[in-house]
Amino acid sequence: MTLDILVPIILTVVGSATPLLFAALGELVVEKSGVLNLGVEGMMIMGAVAAFGVAVSTGSGTLGIVAGAAAGMAMAFVFGVLTLTLAANQVATGLALTIFGLGLSALLGAGFVGIPVAPLAKLAIPGISDLPVIGPLLFAHDALVYLSLAAVVGVAWFLKKSRAGMILRAVGESDISAHSIGYDVIAVRYRAVLFGGAMAGLGGAFLSLSYTPLWNEGMTAGRGWIALALVVFATWRPWRLLAGAYLFGGVTILQLYSQGAGVAIPAQVLSMLPYLATILVLTIIAAGPWKGRLDAPACLGKPFRPST
C-alpha cells in the first residue's frame, strides 16, 4: 500500500477516533471516582446541539466548543444531583439521562436542521503543513484533535502523579475509608462527574462542528455507548484508552474501505469487532494469569451516603 493511500486513511481514522477519545476519557475519570454514568450518549448529543446552535448564532467556532462543553456539564450536573446528593440508582439515572438528552436535543435543535455551519479551522502552519506525509498527518488538524491528545497526557498525569488524582482514585476504591480520613467524597465525585460531562460535550461538539459540520437529530448514533465499552476495553488506563480509541475508529474505517475495495468480509462482522474485542479483553483479564488486575474501581456504581 502506497503512502498516498495510507495518509488519507489515517486522516479519516483520526476523525473517527477523536469523539470517542473525548467521551471515553471523561468517563474514565468519572468511573475512577467510583461513579458509573451511562448517560454519555445523552451528554454528547447535548454537546453537539449546543455547540452547533451557538456556532451558527454567533459565527464563532470557539464559542461553540465552549457551549458544547458547558451543555455536557449541565447534563452531568443533573446526574450529579440525582445520584450523588439524592443517592439515586446510577444505572437507571444514567440511562434516563441518555434518553432525556436525545429528546431534549431534538427539541432544541429543531430549528437548526438543514443549516450548514463553517467547519472549524485547521491549525495549519505555513510551510510545515505542506510537507508530504508528515504535514497532513501531524500539522493539519483542528484544535479539538490536538486538545483530545493533550487531554490524554493530562489525565494520565493527573491520575498517576497529582495529589488530587490520588484522592480521586482513593474515593473510587474505598469511599468509606476516604471519608473517614476526612476527604469529601461527594465533592470529589461531583468534580469528576462534571469533568466527564464537559468531555462528552466536547466529543459532541467535535461531531457537529468538525467531523460532519451539521445538526441532525440523533447524530451521535451510538458513539456514547462505544465510548463506555472503550473504558472497559482500556481497563481504566488513559494510554490504553488512546490506543483503543484509534483501534475502534480504525476498525470502522477499515470495514468501509474494504467494502469499497470489493473485499468480501461481511460488513456486519467488521461492525461487531469493537464489541467482540471488548468482550475478549474482559475474558482474558478475568480468566488469565493477570487475574485480579482488571483495575475496575472497587466502589464503581455504588451510591455513597456519608454517615453523620
Place this chain on the structure above:
Amino acid sequence: MSNNVSRRHFLAGSTAAAGALSLGGASAFAADPLKVGFVYVGPVGDFGWTHGHDLGRKAIEKEFGDKVETTFVEKVAEGPDAERVIRQLASSGNKLIFTTSFGFMNPTIKVAKQFPDVKFEHATGFMTAKNVSAYNARFYEGRAVIGTMAGHMTKTGKFGYIASFPIPEVVMGINAFILAARKVRPDAEIKVVWVNSWFDPGKEADATKTLIDQGCDIITQHTDSPAPIQTAGSRGVWCFGQASDMSSFSPEYHATAILDVWDNYYVERTRAVMDGSWETSNVWQGMKEGMVQMSPYNERLPAEVVEAAETVRKGILDGSYLPFAGPIKDQDGKERIAAGEAMDDGALLSMDWYVEGVTA
C-alpha cells in the same frame, strides 16, 4: 387545524379519548371536518423521508382548509407500537390514515380489519385490502437521470454509492444509476458501501471519504442525512442529494437531488374520501404523476450535462426511455434481460441482483 401529538402523550390520553369517541363517532355531522391521520417513522425534522410526507400533509391542509383536520404521530417504531398508534388514530375519529413506512404494513392491515369504515393508505408496501390502498414512488426514474449526468461528468469512471440496507428498492436504485451511466460511459463502475443504517451522519461521511480516496469522483447516496453531500462538497467532488434539496450543504457541488413529492397523491386521496369515490388501489407513480421530481440543476454544471439529463427526464415522461430496458447483464456478465425486452414491475420490486459494473 393540525395537532402534533407526541407518541407518549398520545397513548396515555387516548384510552379516555377512544371511549368518548366511540360513542360520538357514529353520529358525526356532515359539517364536521374530515379527520386525516399520519403515522411517521422518523422525526418531521429529518430533512428527508418523513419531512417529505409532512409536506404532503400540509398540502392537504392548504387545499381543504377548515374542511380537514390533520394529526400526525412522529417517530413511531416499526413494531408493536405502530399497531397501537394506528388503532388509536382510527378510534379517535380519523377517517383516512396514511402510514408512511414499509414496516407499518402488517399493523395497518390488521387494524383496517377492525375499522371497516376507515380508509388506510400505506406507503411502499405490497399488501392491500378492501379499505387499504398501497402507494409508492418510482425513485429509480430519478436515479436514471442522475446516472446519465454522472456518466457525462466523471473523469475516473468510478462512482461512489452510499447505501443503507440491501433491500430491492436500494438495489434497484444502484442498478438504475449504473445502467444509465454506462450508456454514456461504457467502462464506468460503481463502488457501493453499506453503512447499515438509514441515518448515521458520521458513518455516511466516513464512507464518502473512503470512496473518494479510492478514486470515485461522483458521490451519490441512498441514506437520509446530508453528510455525504457536505463531505463530498468540501473535497471538491460532485454529488447528488436524496429526498430533499440538499444544496445548502454544498452550493458548489450539489448537482441536483431526487425529490419525493407526495402532495398531489395525498390531496387526491383526501378528495376521494370526501366525495365518496375512494376505492382500493395499488399505485406506483413516478415522474409522470409528479411524485418523483428533480431539484433545480446546479448553475455550475456544463450545459451539455443538463441537456443530457433533461433528455432522459423527458424520455421518461413520454415513455420513450425505459431505465430497465434490455439488454441487461448481471455482475457476472450473464445476460438477464434480452435486447428488446424490459423488466416489469414485479421483477423490479423483487430485484436482488446487481447489473454489470457494480462492486458491492
